[in-house]
Amino acid sequence: MAKKVVLAYSGGLDTSVAVRWMIENLGCEVVCLSANVGQEGTLEGNREKALGAGASAYEELDLREEFARDYLAPVIKANALYEGKYPLVSALSRPLIVKHQVAMARKYGADGIAHGCTGKGNDQVRFEVSSMALAPDLELVAPVRNWGFTREDSVAYAAAHNIAVSATKEKLYSIDDNLWGRAIECGEMEDPWATPPDGVWQLTKRTATEPCDVVISFERGVPVAVDGVAAPLWELIVALNEKVGSYGWGRLDMVENRRVGIKSRETYEAPGALAIMLAHADLESITVERDLQREKTRLESRYAELVYDGLWFSPLKLALDSFIEESQRFVTGEVRLRCEPGRVYVTGRRAPKSLYDYGLATYDAADRFRHADSEGFVQLWGLSVKTWASIQGTSPEA
Numbered sequence: 001m002a003k004k005v006v007l008a009y010s011g012g013l014d015t016s017v018a019v020r021w022m023i024e025n026l027g028c029e030v031v032c033l034s035a036n037v038g039q040e041g042t043l044e045g046n047r048e049k050a051l052g053a054g055a056s057a058y059e060e061l062d063l064r065e066e067f068a069r070d071y072l073a074p075v076i077k078a079n080a081l082y083e084g085k086y087p088l089v090s091a092l093s094r095p096l097i098v099k100h101q102v103a104m105a106r107k108y109g110a111d112g113i114a115h116g117c118t119g120k121g122n123d124q125v126r127f128e129v130s131s132m133a134l135a136p137d138l139e140l141v142a143p144v145r146n147w148g149f150t151r152e153d154s155v156a157y158a159a160a161h162n163i164a165v166s167a168t169k170e171k172l173y174s175i176d177d178n179l180w181g182r183a184i185e186c187g188e189m190e191d192p193w194a195t196p197p198d199g200v201w202q203l204t205k206r207t208a209t210e211p212c213d214v215v216i217s218f219e220r221g222v223p224v225a226v227d228g229v230a231a232p233l234w235e236l237i238v239a240l241n242e243k244v245g246s247y248g249w250g251r252l253d254m255v256e257n258r259r260v261g262i263k264s265r266e267t268y269e270a271p272g273a274l275a276i277m278l279a280h281a282d283l284e285s286i287t288v289e290r291d292l293q294r295e296k297t298r299l300e301s302r303y304a305e306l307v308y309d310g311l312w313f314s315p316l317k318l319a320l321d322s323f324i325e326e327s328q329r330f331v332t333g334e335v336r337l338r339c340e341p342g343r344v345y346v347t348g349r350r351a352p353k354s355l356y357d358y359g360l361a362t363y364d365a366a367d368r369f370r371h372a373d374s375e376g377f378v379q380l381w382g383l384s385v386k387t388w389a390s391i392q393g394t395s396p397e398a
């Protein structure tokens with residue numbers, strides 16, 4: 001049994017109750033870590049709440065820059081969308097938080113890592129498998145999975161133990177957010193036929209009425225400027241969330257396959273992430289050679305699955321990172337997006353090392369393509385099919 005654990009502490013009801021519950025029921029000391037990954041609201045008050053619940057130490061880390069640089073940049077390069085849609089919002093913050101929990105465990109001499117996830121979701125998998133990868137010696141403690149409390153039980157436990165919990169207006173929904181977007185689950189949306197109520201959307205409220213253009217500049221696959229203004233990636237994401245989100249664009253409504261085998265109805269809003277991915281994939285269309293682009297496309301969905309399934313720190317993911325990094329050597333250039341109420345689309349792309357060759361593509365007088373070469377090429381390309389057609393082929397009596 002762990003003697004001292006580092007808990008990923010959000011400041012919410014579950015993790016607050018978890019602090020006291022672990023002290024009382026597992027007899028361990030609890031150190032809390034609160035991470036700023038760009039979620040809504042501040043961590044203000046978390047220190048008092050954690051220590052008030054019985055934590056022996058509390059640390060707060062601003063991880064926004066590291067999150068963008070080391071976790072979001074790789075998935076941008078990979079065009080990683082789980083099941084073709086979900087930009088992996090929650091799946092990305094967990095490995096980062098675990099990395100810092102492990103560092104804190106070493107600093108405080110802790111022998112365990114704890115989280116406040118339930119047994120039904122993906123986040124427990126991500127916390128624990130990341131921890132196994134980075135620190136196989138540490139014990140994994142998941143109080144919420146074991147205590148069997150209902151929400152009412154947790155509220156009562158908090159009251160009985162004088163644990164401060166903020167008024168929870170959001171108890172209808174389970175929300176997780178960070179720089180990369182926002183996930184909203186539960187409530188009436190557990191019926192996959194039910195329309196998500198307007199009130200669930202935060203980042204994609206439609207307020208803009210005038211169309212506008214946004215130009216995203218990339219260097220080696222990573223955004224470096226928006227409309228010519230350079231800034232660190234995390235700030236560009238914040239700016240794009242605001243700008244693109246104001247057009248009411250960037251929502252997802254899907255039923256996804258969780259790692260534990262459950263199909264789950266999820267709604268997301270990720271205006272900045274989806275705009276960046278749209279632009280990035282488009283820039284690749286002029287900067288990445290055909291076979292490399294095709295192979296990369298095949299690997300992208302696998303990459304997204306690994307990240308979703310908690311395998312951020314795994315040999316296959318690491319190897320794919322090297323492949324993807326190599327593929328981005330010339331993905332430098334600009335993409336112009338048009339934003340209109342409810343709609344965002346690409347209207348142009350350019351790159352210093354673009355493979356788009358006007359002389360080859362044009363049908364006008366500047367055409368340099370050697371048309372005559374195509375005759376022999378097509379003959380040989382079709383030779384096998386032609387042979388098949390004449391011997392076994394398509395005739396009804398064959």
Ligand code: ARG
Pocket residue numbers: 088089090091122123174175176183185266
């Ligand atoms: N279904 C999403 C995922 O697995 C979102 C999870 C959100 N987490 C939460 N605690 N509400 O990545």
